Amino acid sequence: MNSEEFEPTIIAFLCNWCTFTAADLAGTSRLVYPANVRIIRMMCSGMVDPKYVLKSFLEGADGVLIGGCWPGDCHYINGNLKARRRIALVHEILERFGIEKDRLWLRWVAASEGNMFAATVKEMTDKLKELGPSVIRAQQVA
Amino acid sequence: MPTITIDNKTVVVEEGKTVLDAARQAKIEIPTLCHNDSLEPYGGCRLCVVEVMDGGPRGLKTSCTLKASDGLVVETRNDRVMRSRRITLELLLARCPEVPIIRTLAREHGVKDPRFSADDERCILCGQCIRVCKERMGVAAIGIYNRGVKKYVGTPYDEVSDVCRSCGACAQVCPTGCIDFDKFSDKPPVPLVSEWNVGTRKRKAISIAFEQAVPKTPVIDKDACVHLNAGTCGICADRCIANAIDFDQQDETVTLDVGSIIVATGFDPMDPEPMTQYGYGRYPNVFTNLEFERLSNATGPTSGALLMRDPNDRFKFTEPPGSVAILHCIGSRDVNYHEYCSRTCCMYALKFAHLLKDKVGHEVQIYNFYIDMRCFGKGYEEFFSRVQSEGVRMIRGKATRVTDQAEADEEEGKLVVVAEDTLLRQLLRVPVDMVILCTAMEPRKDAIDVARTFGMSIGSDGFFLEEHPKLEPVSTATAGVFVAGACQGPKDIPDSVAQAKGAASMAQALTSLGEVEAAPMISDIDSDICIGCQVCIGLCPYSAIEFDDRRRISVVNGAVCKGCGSCAAYCPSGAAKISHFTDRQVFAEIEGLLEAGSM
Numbered sequence: 001m002n003s004e005e006f007e008p009t010i011i012a013f014l015c016n017w018c019t020f021t022a023a024d025l026a027g028t029s030r031l032v033y034p035a036n037v038r039i040i041r042m043m044c045s046g047m048v049d050p051k052y053v054l055k056s057f058l059e060g061a062d063g064v065l066i067g068g069c070w071p072g073d074c075h076y077i078n079g080n081l082k083a084r085r086r087i088a089l090v091h092e093i094l095e096r097f098g099i100e101k102d103r104l105w106l107r108w109v110a111a112s113e114g115n116m117f118a119a120t121v122k123e124m125t126d127k128l129k130e131l132g133p134s135v136i137r138a139q140q141v142a
Numbered sequence: 143m144p145t146i147t148i149d150n151k152t153v154v155v156e157e158g159k160t161v162l163d164a165a166r167q168a169k170i171e172i173p174t175l176c177h178n179d180s181l182e183p184y185g186g187c188r189l190c191v192v193e194v195m196d197g198g199p200r201g202l203k204t205s206c207t208l209k210a211s212d213g214l215v216v217e218t219r220n221d222r223v224m225r226s227r228r229i230t231l232e233l234l235l236a237r238c239p240e241v242p243i244i245r246t247l248a249r250e251h252g253v254k255d256p257r258f259s260a261d262d263e264r265c266i267l268c269g270q271c272i273r274v275c276k277e278r279m280g281v282a283a284i285g286i287y288n289r290g291v292k293k294y295v296g297t298p299y300d301e302v303s304d305v306c307r308s309c310g311a312c313a314q315v316c317p318t319g320c321i322d323f324d325k326f327s328d329k330p331p332v333p334l335v336s337e338w339n340v341g342t343r344k345r346k347a348i349s350i351a352f353e354q355a356v357p358k359t360p361v362i363d364k365d366a367c368v369h370l371n372a373g374t375c376g377i378c379a380d381r382c383i384a385n386a387i388d389f390d391q392q393d394e395t396v397t398l399d400v401g402s403i404i405v406a407t408g409f410d411p412m413d414p415e416p417m418t419q420y421g422y423g424r425y426p427n428v429f430t431n432l433e434f435e436r437l438s439n440a441t442g443p444t445s446g447a448l449l450m451r452d453p454n455d456r457f458k459f460t461e462p463p464g465s466v467a468i469l470h471c472i473g474s475r476d477v478n479y480h481e482y483c484s485r486t487c488c489m490y491a492l493k494f495a496h497l498l499k500d501k502v503g504h505e506v507q508i509y510n511f512y513i514d515m516r517c518f519g520k521g522y523e524e525f526f527s528r529v530q531s532e533g534v535r536m537i538r539g540k541a542t543r544v545t546d547q548a549e550a551d552e553e554e555g556k557l558v559v560v561a562e563d564t565l566l567r568q569l570l571r572v573p574v575d576m577v578i579l580c581t582a583m584e585p586r587k588d589a590i591d592v593a594r595t596f597g598m599s600i601g602s603d604g605f606f607l608e609e610h611p612k613l614e615p616v617s618t619a620t621a622g623v624f625v626a627g628a629c630q631g632p633k634d635i636p637d638s639v640a641q642a643k644g645a646a647s648m649a650q651a652l653t654s655l656g657e658v659e660a661a662p663m664i665s666d667i668d669s670d671i672c673i674g675c676q677v678c679i680g681l682c683p684y685s686a687i688e689f690d691d692r693r694r695i696s697v698v699n700g701a702v703c704k705g706c707g708s709c710a711a712y713c714p715s716g717a718a719k720i721s722h723f724t725d726r727q728v729f730a731e732i733e734g735l736l737e738a739g740s741m
Binding site for chain 2: 009011017018021038040042043044046047048049050051052055056059060061072073075076077078079082086110111112113
């Protein structure tokens with residue numbers, strides 16, 4: 001597979017109150033960003049079970065993006081901080097599956113930051129293109 | 143109670159009162175210069191002399207120090223008394239020929255040219271300043287020095303006092319305004335500026351916020367009050383007839399149980415001082431919109447007269463301007479400050495222009511420097527046409543700076559507005575007497591804290607974010623919290639009223655329904671799977687999970703749960719699940735997305 005034509009697939013778990021709204025804003029503002037992202041709405045970043053992340057990678061996603069509110073702005077008081085602790089642990093075990101840490105991103109994007117959401121997706125897509133397909137995807141394709 | 147006779151009038155007074163008090167009670171006027179109700183009797187000016195005819199030691203006595211004892215008979219205006227007062231006034235007039243209060247009293251008593259050589263003192267040595275300093279402020283930083291004609295008010299050894307607190311009480315009580323503060327202290331008193339009148343007027347340490355304040359009750363500025371800071375003064379408490387002054391009051395936190403909250407915290411006007419090109423704070427006659435608004439207000443510092451500021455005293459206003467420049471979009475529609483339009487400026491700028499023409503006169507020259515005129519509301523465009531027909535000049539082009547550096551004769555002593563007229567493609571220098579800056583509406587400084595308190599979001603402009611710009615214009619991310627007015631974005635009065643009524647209806651709708659619809663996405667713990675580890679109880683930010691001791695499992699209270707999913711993401715046995723976000727549903731989403739979107 002030629003790396004130039006590689007288009008990564010990103011599964012994004014976005015908090016309903018901030019990043020999901022930001023993605024909505026990016027759309028209504030007609031911002032252009034890579035079409036590589038597949039969004040799953042969650043009520044809070046703190047709701048993202050580690051097994052959702054692993055499931056995504058096992059099903060062949062090249063990257064997983066989790067979007068939450070800025071610290072202090074969580075709609076549910078502190079769900080984003082729980083997500084931060086949890087994702088730090090998931091990062092620890094990912095490498096044992098042969099998946100690079102850089103494939104799992106946790107980012108804070110406020111509801112008004114449509115630009116930032118678009119920029120984050122762009123940045124992540126570029127990074128994943130650099131990394132190439134994930135081990136699991138490579139196996140699936142092979 | 144003692145009964146005395148003053149000028150053949152019988153007066154019954156309270157025990158311990160003076161003859162001066164008794165005379166005032168009987169509405170008999172006795173002139174005095176050194177008496178002050180808040181200070182101990184002094185008997186210094188000798189103007190309040192009366193003649194005791196009977197009932198006590200006879201002769202001329204100062205009424206302010208003479209106790210009203212039973213049976214006393216006094217006369218206040220007989221020849222002997224008047225002669226004494228005239229001589230006193232003649233001496234005072236010779237000492238202080240320019241002091242208005244002395245001139246008035248001298249004229250009233252028929253004293254014309256004094257026979258003594260004239261001096262030009264302003265201090266009449268009434269001693270009120272030194273007494274207020276000692277008796278009321280408890281400091282005694284100043285006193286009277288020397289004797290006879292060399293007598294003066296000063297500090298020990300004429301050095302600046304190290305005990306003076308710069309409270310300014312001496313200047314406050316001085317009847318002739320002759321206190322030279324620099325001689326007493328090297329810390330000049332800092333004026334308390336009326337917040338309501340935005341820097342155009344001073345206020346006292348105890349004051350009523352503004353004329354229409356509700357409740358119309360004075361408040362004490364606890365940082366400035368001498369009594370609260372040093373334990374002295376307390377003059378207001380002595381003077382208050384209703385005994386309403388309570389120095390022990392403290393701030394209270396009031397806890398209210400409510401069903402909904404409307405956040406209507408408004409905006410902050412932008413401070414134009416950092417935009418040095420417009421000279422605000424440097425040139426006395428560069429005003430902000432709010433300062434000008436206070437000038438034009440009947441309860442403002444000038445009682446509604448549109449006057450220029452005295453260059454030497456920012457609380458003094460002198461004469462009407464001959465020409466005025468109104469600068470639009472200061473901080474609005476400006477990528478360096480705020481990208482948004484503040485929406486109100488065009489219309490109040492036109493109002494200012496109209497008021498100037500109306501109050502100062504048609505001859506006043508008015509220049510509006512605008513980018514675009516946005517007269518969007520009902521009747522606004524018509525008002526714009528009317529103001530233009532009144533002879534107000536409209537110049538399309540934002541002013542770049544305001545300077546006092548004259549380049550031509552007609553610019554001498556004026557403020558020069560430098561701008562580009564983009565319609566004529568010409569650079570302009572317009573000399574004017576007064577400049578008004580139409581500053582931007584900004585989010586409140588503490589908007590972030592307020593947003594966090596109420597669980598609201600903040601937009602990129604810093605204002606509170608409504609739930610949906612079209613369909614939910616007054617709701618926020620938190621159920622039961624609504625927004626209204628300029629805290630949600632710059633707004634004029636009609637728009638604020640409309641939104642406020644919308645928010646009030648939304649709040650009332652919740653109340654009148656009597657029940658609240660809860661979102662279906664709440665947690666549910668499968669009682670067959672739960673192992674009772676209780677980890678979820680510690681994680682729940684709303685304390686919605688309780689432990690059922692009998693069944694040894696955790697149970698969710700559906701009315702309290704908000705559905706954040708903290709429990710579901712952690713639950714080691716997989717018993718806690720959020721409805722509509724179960725593992726099967728999320729997994730199906732992941733599978734579907736990856737299947738459909740494999741690239």
